[in-house]
Amino acid sequence: xxxxxxxxxRAHIARLRKMAGSxxxxxxGKALFAGGERIQVEAQISITSGAQSGKNHKPSRxxxxxNADTHYLANNIETRQVSPLVVRVTSEAEYxxxxxxxxxxxxxxxxxxxxxxxxxxxxxxxxxxxLNAVQRRARSRD
Numbered sequence: 001x002x003x004x005x006x007x008x009x010r011a012h013i014a015r016l017r018k019m020a021g022s023x024x025x026x027x028x029g030k031a032l033f034a035g036g037e038r039i040q041v042e043a044q045i046s047i048t049s050g051a052q053s054g055k056n057h058k059p060s061r062x063x064x065x066x067n068a069d070t071h072y073l074a075n076n077i078e079t080r081q082v083s084p085l086v087v088r089v090t091s092e093a094e095y096x097x098x099x100x101x102x103x104x105x106x107x108x109x110x111x112x113x114x115x116x117x118x119x120x121x122x123x124x125x126x127x128x129x130x131l132n133a134v135q136r137r138a139r140s141r142d
Contacts, residue, residue: 031129
């Protein structure tokens with residue numbers, strides 16, 4: 001089988017090798033963390049928008065984000081960078097999994113998955129911009 005020739009192949013391979021280093025991890029890692037924080041804020045907003053505490057509190061309907069009463073759930077959502085290219089947005093509230101997925105006695109009231117879907121395009125844009133920045137810097141070092 002004949003090997004096809006790619007114009008500028010060596011320069012392209014060298015650029016890819018440069019991109020695979022710490023600059024890529026640092027730049028894309030920052031974009032991932034920023035995206036995670038945006039998902040976190042979106043989830044917190046979905047829980048607290050229109051919510052009333054105390055005697056006027058009304059539970060959310062099945063399928064809707066929970067309505068905040070004590071704000072414990074919203075205050076315990078956090079974004080963590082678990083490795084250079086892995087970010088997790090989680091809730092440390094012990095009942096968050098039951099709300100997100102439901103139980104045999106309660107329908108789900110998801111807040112993290114919808115927030116992720118709402119922010120998907122914006123997070124993808126952040127990552128694309130980070131990758132483009134890494135690629136530009138790699139090109140300029142050639």
